[in-house]
Amino acid sequence: MTALREGPLEDGLSAALDDLDARSETATSGEPAVIESGPSCRVDGAGEGRGYRILGEVEVGLDPEGVVVHGATGRIYVACSRSNSVAVVDPDRLRVIETIPVGGEPIDIVVDERTGRVFTADARSDQLSVIDAAAAKVVATIGVGSYPAGLCVDEEGRRLYAGDAAGSTMSVVDLDRLERIGVVDAELGAGAVAVDPRARRVYCVNFIASSVSIVDAGSLEVTARLPLLAGPCAIAVHQESGDVFIADSLASTITRIDGRTIEKAAEMAVPNAPVGLSMGSRGDRLYVGNRGDGTVSVMGLDGTEWSRIPVGAAPGGVCEDPLHPGRLLVANAGSGTITVAEDLLDGPPTTPVAAERHPMVGKKMPSVSLPDLWTEQLRDLGEWAGRKYVVNVFASW
């Protein structure tokens, strides 16, 4: 459903970024450098500057969930869970240059920069795939617990952690030997994992149990557990303060946990169904992928929403390009794309994002005929005319 602007950028994306405004005025037909720019009124209401810029959207495969940038090459790796593959995107041309088959339903994806290896959590195969980035192929698989869904690399500690959702465990993998060396009892729905390297602490978020298990990285013992709001599914740790941020997808909040006391410090509202979360490299903001809203929120650590970037349909994983601070990669599960955007804010805007009424509110429901799931007979929404009703729009993934 998305009009893609896939294709070569005249001088490469990096050059385009340096001279974006000039190029957008002079770009020849079919070679736009920018497909959408964020008007300042979204952010500060006073017209100063821009809150964001959309640099492109690339079709990658079915149901992309996880996205990561390979620091050594700048290439973008996308876990396409319903394609059972990883798409490799050239960051300059914004084009898929490789498609690497992996196991069933890869959800999360991470890079070990020291070796250059890329890892996927193949949920339906109960394994991790190990990709040699240079060879662009899977060179090993590592068996883990049932339905691995979240990954985290501890580069210094040479460990990879995987949350095994259906197995209620967290697997610990030696990054160099590529072997599972430990299993930690977590809880049902164990998925997203994050490491606080200073405190030698590992956090494993349990989606179904609505909790977070806190693990000592040395002993691999669970030292604490905190209850969370419904559907926690993504986590980020502030590398200086040790504060922990968790996206509660079914409650539409971000929970902040004080890294010193390990107690809940705040619950911060976000637009709708936050599924992706990452800490900005400047340490002053979060990036939140709002699956129910088709946006990424740029959020201050106090919960103030600085800007809201429209991306593709039903976004999930979001990461910042380590080579280009402020550049965001967003996996859009609904549209089968990644969005490349740029966060232009230097700090909090003068006016945070205000709630907006959906443009369809107050208008007539369109008359659309769609097939019934069970009979496949066409039915028109008009048949509910004269009654009050609610339409729930959903996807099976």
Next chain:
Amino acid sequence: MVDVWEGTGAFAEARTFCKLWGVEGTVLVDEAGELVERLGIRGVPTNIFVDADGTVTAIGASTPRELEAAVRELLGPDAPLEEATPTGDWHWQTDPDRIGEQLSVRGNRPTGS
């Protein structure tokens, strides 16, 4: 309910989803994304509230409390509704293999990204 953005095998995927989660009632399949495009829907889950004269009164409201508030507004303050719970009722299976199936079709995976 309207199923969208399946990419491939929409009917099979949606049927599996509905059976696994015990979804009852009318389900339509928007394979081409026609409805969501006309309504400007950009994410899931999204609820659309429609009044008796066919006017859209609200869009969004995905958490139990938001849903309850929007339904109350649609039906009026005296509508006999059960109070929403913060956690909702997600009908998880008890067999680990079935939980895996639910996770793979549940709409919000426990992704780490």
